Amino acid sequence: MPAITEPASAKINLALHVRRRRPDGYHDLETLFAFATDGDLITVEPAQTNSFTITGPFAAALLPNTPPAKAGAQLGTDNDEAPRSSSATPGNAPWQGNLVTAAADAFTTAFAPEAHHAITLEKHLPIASGIGGGSADAAATLRALARLHGVPPTDPRLHDIAAKLGADVPACLANRTTLGTGKGDTLTTLEGLSGTPLLLVNPGVAVSTAAVFKTWDGHDLGPIPEGNLLDRALEGRNDLERPALALAPAIAEVRTLLDKAHGVLLSRMSGSGATCFALFETPETRNTAATAAQAKGWWTLATTLA
Numbered sequence: 001m002p003a004i005t006e007p008a009s010a011k012i013n014l015a016l017h018v019r020r021r022r023p024d025g026y027h028d029l030e031t032l033f034a035f036a037t038d039g040d041l042i043t044v045e046p047a048q049t050n051s052f053t054i055t056g057p058f059a060a061a062l063l064p065n066t067p068p069a070k071a072g073a074q075l076g077t078d079n080d081e082a083p084r085s086s087s088a089t090p091g092n093a094p095w096q097g098n099l100v101t102a103a104a105d106a107f108t109t110a111f112a113p114e115a116h117h118a119i120t121l122e123k124h125l126p127i128a129s130g131i132g133g134g135s136a137d138a139a140a141t142l143r144a145l146a147r148l149h150g151v152p153p154t155d156p157r158l159h160d161i162a163a164k165l166g167a168d169v170p171a172c173l174a175n176r177t178t179l180g181t182g183k184g185d186t187l188t189t190l191e192g193l194s195g196t197p198l199l200l201v202n203p204g205v206a207v208s209t210a211a212v213f214k215t216w217d218g219h220d221l222g223p224i225p226e227g228n229l230l231d232r233a234l235e236g237r238n239d240l241e242r243p244a245l246a247l248a249p250a251i252a253e254v255r256t257l258l259d260k261a262h263g264v265l266l267s268r269m270s271g272s273g274a275t276c277f278a279l280f281e282t283p284e285t286r287n288t289a290a291t292a293a294q295a296k297g298w299w300t301l302a303t304t305l306a
Contacts, residue, residue, distance in 0.1 A: 001045070001046055001148070003043050003044065003045035004043065004044050004045065004147050004148045005042070005043045005144070006044075006140040006141075007038075007039060007041060007140060008039050008040035008041065008125075008133075008136040008137045008139065008140035008172075009036050009037065009038065009039040009136060009172075009306060010039040010131045010132065010133075010200060011034075011131055011172055011271075012033075012034050012035070012036065012131060012270045012271075012277045013031050013032065013034075013270050014033075014236070014268070015224050015232065015233050015236025015237060015238065015268075016029065016030075016031045016237075016239060016240060016271065017029065017221065017222070017223060017224055017236065017237065018213075018216055018239040018240065019223075020220060021218070026167065027183075027213060027216075028181075028182060029181065029183065029184045030179070030181055030224045031179070032177070032178075032179060032190070032224065032229065032232060032233055032236065033171040033178045033179075033180050033184075034192060034193070034229075034306075035172075035175055035176065035177070035305070036200070036303040036304070036305065036306060037303050037305070038124070038303040039124060039136055040056070040121060040123055040140070041121075041140075042100070042119065042120070042122075042137060042140040043119070043120040043144070044104075044120075044141065044145055044148055045117065045148070046118075047116050047117055050101075050104070050117060050118075050119075051092065051095070051117075051118045052092065052093045052095050052100065052101055052119050052120075052121070053092055053118070053119070053120045055121070055122050055123070056121070056123035056124050057124060058123040058124065058125065058126055058127060059091075059121075059123050062123060062127065063093055064093070064094065099134045099135065099138040099165060099166065100121055100138055102138065102165060103138040103139075103141040103145075103161065103165055103169075104117055104119060104145065106161045106164070106165070107141070107146075108145075110157050110161060111145075111146075111151055112145075112149050115149070117148075119141065121137055124301075125301075126202050126275070126299055127206075128206045129202050129206060129273075129274060130270045130272050131200060132168050132171075132172050132271070135165075135168035135169045135171075135172045136172040138162070138165050138169050138172070139169050139170075139172035140172075142158055142162060143175075146158060158173060162185075163185045167184045167185055168184060168271075169185075171187060174187055174189075177189070177190045177191070177229065177305075178190055179224070191228075191229060193229055193230060193279070193305050194305055194306060196265070196279050196280075196304060197281070197282060197283045197285070197286035197302075197304055198277060198278070198279055198280070198286070198303050198304055198305050199258070199277065199286045199289055199290050199300065199303075200270075200275055200276075200277050200301040200303070201254050201257070201258065201275065201277070201278075201293045201298050201299070202254075202274055202276075202298060202300075203248075203250040203251065203253065203254050203274060205248045205251075205274050206273075206274055207247045207248045207272060207273050208247070209271075209272045211243075211247055212243045212244050212247065212272040213240070213243075214243075215243030215247065216239060216240065216243050217242075217243075230279075233266055233268075238268050238269050240271070240272045241268070241273070244273035244274065251269055251273055251274050251276065253296075254274075254293070254298065255268075257289070257292060257293060258277075261280070261289035261292070262285050263281040263284075263285025263286075264281075264289070265278075266278065266279045267279075283302075283304075286302055
C-alpha cells in the first residue's frame with residue numbers, strides 16, 4: 001500500500017472574540033477560521049512497528065536533545081517551544097508526547113486496533129506561534145490515516161477524536177473556512193476568500209497561551225457581526241492581541257509594518273500570537289511586504305488563502 005501524504009495547512013483567525021470563561025476552564029469563543037495553502041506535511045504508511053520521524057526547517061524544535069526553548073514559549077497544545085528554525089539533521093522522535101502520535105493512537109484504537117504506522121512530519125511552520133501548527137499536524141494525521149484505511153472523512157468519530165485532542169483540532173480537521181463557536185470546536189462552514197494573497201510574519205518570539213488568557217480582561221465586547229467574510233473580519237477583532245502585546249511587545253512592530261503595507265486588506269494577530277498575518281490585494285504587494293519583514297530577520301510565509 002503506497003504512502004499517503006496530507007498537508008497540514010497553517011491556520012489563521014481572521015477574528016477571535018472571547019466571550020466568557022467556562023466552568024471547565026475553557027473559554028467560549030467566536031472565531032473565523034481560515035487556512036493557508038501552505039504549511040507542514042504529514043506522510044503515513046503501514047509498518048511493522050510504530051515510528052515517528054521529523055524533518056524540515058523546524059524539526060529540531062521537536063526532536064530530543066535540542067537546545068531548550070526561549071523563555072515565554074507557549075504552554076499550549078503546539079508544544080513548549082519558541083519559534084526558531086534549525087538546519088539540524090532530522091531524526092526519529094519519541095512516539096509518545098506529541099499531538100501527531102496521540103492522533104495516531106486515537107485513530108488506531110477507534111478504527112484499526114492491530115495496525116502500526118510509520119509517520120513523517122515535515123515541519124515548516126514555527127512552533128507555538130498561533131497558526132495551529134500542532135493542531136494542524138494532528139488533524140492532517142487523522143485525515144491521512146482515514147485515507148489509508150478507507151474511513152470516510154465525514155465519519156463523526158474523526159471529529160470526536162479531534163475534539164479530544166484540542167480545541168483547534170476540529171477546525172484543522174475540516175481544513176476550510178468556518179465560524180467556530182463554543183470552545184472553537186462547533187463549526188459552521190462559511191464561504192471563503194480562496195486565492196487571496198496572504199502573508200504570515202513571526203518576529204521570533206512566543207507567548208504562553210495560558211498567560212495570554214489569564215491577562216485577558218474578562219470583558220465581553222460582543223459577537224462577530226454578520227455579513228460577508230471580509231466585512232465580518234474587518235469589523236471584528238482579536239481579543240487576545242492586547243494581552244499578547246503586553247507579554248511580547250515585538251508583535252506591535254509586526255503589526256505596524258503590516259498595517260502600513262501597500263495594498264493590505266486586513267492585518268491582525270492570529271490566535272494567541274505571536275504570528276501576525278495580512279491579506280493583500282495582489283501577490284506583488286504581499287511580496288513587497290514579505291521582503292520588508294525578512295529584512296528585519298523575521299520569519300515569513302508568502303502564501304494564499306485556501
